[in-house]
Amino acid sequence: MKKNYKMKISYxxxxxxxxxxxxxQEMTIQGKLExxxxxxxxxxxxxxxxxxGAGRTDAGVHAKEMIANVLLDTRMSEEEIQTYMNRYLPEDISVNELKVCADRxxxxxxxxGKTYCYSxxxxxxxxxxxFDRKYVTVLDKRPNVDRMRKAAEEIVGMRDFKSFCGNSHMKKSTVRLVDSIEFKIRGPYIRIYIHGSGFLQNMVRIIAGTLLEVGYGKRTPxxxxxxxxxxxxxLAGPTAPAQGLCLIKVDY
Incomplete structure (x- = not known):
């Protein structure tokens, strides 16, 4: 009899x-897991x-905690399944937790909701x-973060984010709720944490690229x-490079 298993995965x-x-195309996260x-x-x-999976991250995007579920017919214990997966998965994918969950x-x-971080x-x-070159986007000059924060205030809330959607053929609603945008500065790192109910294709990266233009004075807040x-x-800014984006957490 099949059971439903919930996994916490980083990659x-x-x-x-x-x-x-x-x-x-063998080189996909879902493909390797399957x-x-x-x-x-x-x-x-x-x-x-x-x-x-809880979402579909783009090529080059990372995840600290992606949630996934799978139906399996096996007598193996949760620990045995997790150990087997981590033994045979590539070293850049890790199953950090695996538990039986409700069938539904x-x-x-x-x-x-989901939380993303752009660095x-x-x-x-x-x-x-x-050492962090694969996980950040390197800038040639320092942006004005105060201007970026002010611009971010206009993004928070229930909005139609069609201007921030990378799919020009999107037929479904482009209205989404962004609950919060927070900036954390530590040394050379400028990190933007975005939490929302859901995101359009490339939405976070387009937001990051647009906010950076504000920080450089190319547009006003x-x-x-x-x-x-x-x-x-x-009319929006460029899509920021994939390497700077990481899925941090999925809420249930």
Whole structure:
């Protein structure tokens, strides 16, 4: 009899083409998880195990705590399943927790909110982040964070974020709730924490790229309200590089 298992997973997205399984593309997080679990339970090739994630991170994006669930028919204990997965998964994917959960639990549909962090780096003298280079976006000059904070105030709330959507063919609603945007500065690190009920494709990265333009004086904090009202992706800033983005937590 199949049981539903909830997993907490972390991964370095550098080498991967995102979370979602893709035909003829082995290097996805979901694909690696499904391959290992299918082999573990001896699933037929035409009936592989399906892992459901709380979201679909893009290529190069990292996760500190992605939540996923999977239905498995096995006599192995929770600890044995977790140990097996971590033994055979690539070293840049880790299953940090695995527990039996309610049959009705669905990691995506039951999620109430997510927290992302976008990390910039600036240091005088062009000092580079030797060890963190894969997890930050390096800046050539220091932005004005106070201006960025002021601009972020216009983003918080229930808004139509079509101007911040990377999918130009999006037919569903682009209205989302952003609960909070917080800036944390520590040494050369400028980190932007964004919490919301859900996010559009590339939304956090476009927000980060737009706020950076405000920090550089390329647009005013007050212009963000007009940008949101325009509902035009071409008017927003660039999509910040994937490497600076990390999924921090999923709320249920």
């Amino acid at each position: 370095d997205g550098t080498r991967f083409f995102g979370w979602e399984h893709q035909p003829k 391959t290992v679990l299918s082999r573990m339970v001896g699933a037929p090739e035409d009936q592989p195990v399906t892992v459901i 639990f669905h990691s995506r549909f039951k999620a109430k 910039f780096w600036y240091a005088d003298g062009g000092v580079r982040p030797t 007050e212009s963000i309200a007009e940008l949101i009202e325009a509902r035009d992706r071409k």
